[in-house]
Amino acid sequence: GAVVSQHPSRVICKSGTSVKIECRSLDFQATTMFWYRQFPKQSLMLMATSNEGSKATYEQGVEKDKFLINHASLTLSTLTVTSAHPEDSSFYICSAQRLREPFFGQGTRLTVV
């Protein structure tokens, strides 16, 4: 069964609004979670590393003010896409490590109209 749950799986929002995506580790604690982004027909690119109780670490070129990450507990990390634009439309996926193995959420397909 799934060990990392991501919600929602699909979301459509209007330009200028914000969208929150949740990533939960279901039966283990994760001090670190990762957020990836996948453009159509492309590979996954790491956006940021979410650290429980501290600030996230963003990869070069990722706007921290636009992609807000909160990791307030050992089982939940959230990614908020603020002031969304059509170019933010993408597939976002999180992962958490359990027993040294990465597990992925189901992914969230965001469409900004």
Place this chain on the structure above:
Amino acid sequence: GDSVTQMEGPVTLSEEAFLTINCTYTATGYPSLFWYVQYPGEGLQLLLKATKADDKGSNKGFEATYRKETTSFHLEKGSVQVSDSAVYFCALSDRNNAGNMLTFGGGTRLMVKP
């Protein structure tokens, strides 16, 4: 830095054909190697993995051997099925990286025709 290179797709095969998807890597440390599969509209699923040189990962008829001398982790299956149609990602996790984040290859789309 770490990188993963895999053959570009799409790869189109007939059912029961032999599959090879090449994957090579560069890493500064001692990586673990993974193959993930992504079915249409879904997230990533771990297909197989290998954590040290000469290890062979296998699952659902797929195999890959960790070759340190050639820095490769090629994915193979002796007889593909239509249900194997998906995108396959080779990835590495370098133990020198805190938290073991993954570095992915570009993905290879496999299409199996009946």
